[in-house]
Amino acid sequence: MRAVITVTGTDRCGIIAKVSNFLYERKINIEDISQTVLGEQFAMIMIVDLAESGESISALARGLEQAGEEIGMSVRLQHEDLFNAMHKI
Amino acid sequence: MLSKYDILETIEMIEKEHLDIRTVTMGISLLSCVRENAKKTADAVCDLVRRKAERLVGTAEELSREYGIPIVNKRISVTPVSLITAAFPEKSPIVGRALAQAADELGVDFLGGYSALVHKGTADYEQIFLQTIPEVLSTTRRLCASVNVGSSRSGINMDAVRQMGGIVRETAELTKEQDSMGCAKLVVFCNAVEDNPFMAGAFHGTGEGDTVINVGVSGPGVVQHALKFAPEADLTEAAEIIKRTAFKITRAGQLIAREAANRLHARFGIVDLSLAPTPARGDSVAHILEELGLEVVGGHGTTAALAMLNDAVKKGGVMASSRVGGLSGAFIPVSEDIGMIESAAAGKITLDKLEAMTCVCSVGLDMIAIPGDTPASTISAIIADEAAIGMINQKTTAVRVIPAIGKRVGDEVNFGGLLGRAPVMPVHGGSAEKFISRGGLIPAPIHSFKN
Numbered sequence: 001m002r003a004v005i006t007v008t009g010t011d012r013c014g015i016i017a018k019v020s021n022f023l024y025e026r027k028i029n030i031e032d033i034s035q036t037v038l039g040e041q042f043a044m045i046m047i048v049d050l051a052e053s054g055e056s057i058s059a060l061a062r063g064l065e066q067a068g069e070e071i072g073m074s075v076r077l078q079h080e081d082l083f084n085a086m087h088k089i
Numbered sequence: 090m091l092s093k094y095d096i097l098e099t100i101e102m103i104e105k106e107h108l109d110i111r112t113v114t115m116g117i118s119l120l121s122c123v124r125e126n127a128k129k130t131a132d133a134v135c136d137l138v139r140r141k142a143e144r145l146v147g148t149a150e151e152l153s154r155e156y157g158i159p160i161v162n163k164r165i166s167v168t169p170v171s172l173i174t175a176a177f178p179e180k181s182p183i184v185g186r187a188l189a190q191a192a193d194e195l196g197v198d199f200l201g202g203y204s205a206l207v208h209k210g211t212a213d214y215e216q217i218f219l220q221t222i223p224e225v226l227s228t229t230r231r232l233c234a235s236v237n238v239g240s241s242r243s244g245i246n247m248d249a250v251r252q253m254g255g256i257v258r259e260t261a262e263l264t265k266e267q268d269s270m271g272c273a274k275l276v277v278f279c280n281a282v283e284d285n286p287f288m289a290g291a292f293h294g295t296g297e298g299d300t301v302i303n304v305g306v307s308g309p310g311v312v313q314h315a316l317k318f319a320p321e322a323d324l325t326e327a328a329e330i331i332k333r334t335a336f337k338i339t340r341a342g343q344l345i346a347r348e349a350a351n352r353l354h355a356r357f358g359i360v361d362l363s364l365a366p367t368p369a370r371g372d373s374v375a376h377i378l379e380e381l382g383l384e385v386v387g388g389h390g391t392t393a394a395l396a397m398l399n400d401a402v403k404k405g406g407v408m409a410s411s412r413v414g415g416l417s418g419a420f421i422p423v424s425e426d427i428g429m430i431e432s433a434a435a436g437k438i439t440l441d442k443l444e445a446m447t448c449v450c451s452v453g454l455d456m457i458a459i460p461g462d463t464p465a466s467t468i469s470a471i472i473a474d475e476a477a478i479g480m481i482n483q484k485t486t487a488v489r490v491i492p493a494i495g496k497r498v499g500d501e502v503n504f505g506g507l508l509g510r511a512p513v514m515p516v517h518g519g520s521a522e523k524f525i526s527r528g529g530l531i532p533a534p535i536h537s538f539k540n
Contacts, residue, residue, distance in 0.1 A: 006096060006097070034093055036093075047090075058151055061154055076157050078156055079156050081344060082341060083091050083099055086095070087098075
């Protein structure tokens with residue numbers, strides 16, 4: 001199962017490290033990653049594979065949200081199907 | 090592969106434009122619960138609803154977390170209770186309270202179906218059932234009632250219309266300490282639909298299966314935002330933008346409906362394509378109409394703008410879902426829409442304009458506060474007018490008015506939460522007493538004979 005992670009907030013150092021470390025510890029593979037910094041605003045999108053992770057998607061979403069709060073960023077993990085449903089025919 | 094733009098658009102819709110799933114509603118048939126007396130029937134009903142909907146709230150919350158999209162309400166609709174209590178109609182409140190208790194225990198927001206379908210005639214047991222509505226609504230919090238008084242096939246049951254004017258007033262009186270809140274849970278329909286997930290008019294029709302999941306989507310803010318980026322678009326282009334947006338919103342609803350049905354071992358019923366506003370700023374149907382170029386909702390041009398919006402929402406939504414139903418269109422509840430509230434408070438929208446708007450949108454006169462001294466016959470006449478629009482135009486219409494006991498034009502009722510607040514609006518003074526007291530049936534229109 002794949003999920004989409006989005007990270008937004010004011011740019012600072014260590015954002016990618018924090019998120020990717022969280023994913024590494026839970027055996028979540030990053031399949032695609034892109035980021036932009038517009039002025040001070042940071043936006044990152046990751047497509048990840050949850051196949052090897054034992055945790056439920058809602059637990060992971062909660063965990064990532066908390067990890068984001070620790071560095072003042074808004075981090076969401078959502079099932080990929082929501083985006084597929086809305087944007088693909 | 091998903092594009093960055095698409096992903097961020099969805100995030101923006103959810104976080105800034107109030108995109109949400111308005112309701113996941115489980116429809117449950119109560120027909121197997123009829124027993125020899127009210128107590129045993131109530132026990133059977135309570136037991137069945139508890140069992141079927143045990144995981145409804147938890148599942149909706151789990152889906153909301155997994156997909157990262159808010160699911161605002163979790164609701165239950167049941168078989169019209171008048172059918173279940175036909176052998177002991179005066180004891181219907183026992184079943185009503187059992188349902189309300191089950192709803193409280195399950196933690197759902199509302200349970201609809203304290204209902205009767207009397208569009209061609211009121212049976213004796215239904216007559217008695219209708220009289221129990223005010224008391225039941227005044228002693229329960231989550232139970233909603235609805236009555237279908239007319240249809241395009243059968244005409245309008247004016248005896249029921251007359252009775253309902255009195256029932257709406259009595260409900261208002263019994264709940265006057267809460268701004269006549271009971272009336273916010275009571276709808277009078279013409280052409281009621283059997284799979285509506287929205288309250289207060291949801292009930293589970295007898296033509297439905299055992300247990301179904303119906304989902305109502307929302308997203309007026311998303312439509313308004315999309316139109317903001319095309320200030321110079323002509324109305325053909327504007328309709329296209331609305332269609333595209335409605336498509337995306339509905340696809341999200343369809344996804345949640347399928348998943349919820351799977352996990353709850355229920356049948357996927359329908360997705361209701363309605364644009365349902367809330368009192369929050371940025372979540373208003375009125376503001377979409379203003380975005381299209383009206384200075385204020387309620388002015389001339391409002392009906393045309395709403396007609397276009399309603400039709401475009403349906404067209405976009407129909408393409409996005411394999412099963413659509415319910416009311417499907419734009420809702421215009423006055424108290425639940427900040428644009429409507431402000432326009433009504435400024436005297437810019439009238440009951441007459443709202444009535445005209447109901448000719449082209451999905452429901453009817455909804456969540457409108459009227460003076461507390463409005464006679465029952467005037468309320469009946471408002472219901473009759475609205476039912477006539479529905480009957481002739483072969484669409485659902487409804488009346489959910491709140492006679493604000495002790496209040497007059499210029500005052501306000503305030504229910505809080507999604508039900509919002511409403512300024513008391515004036516009604517016309519000419520009496521309809523004689524017309525309403527005639528009773529009988531307004532015959533079905535000539536174009537109803539289609540066989």
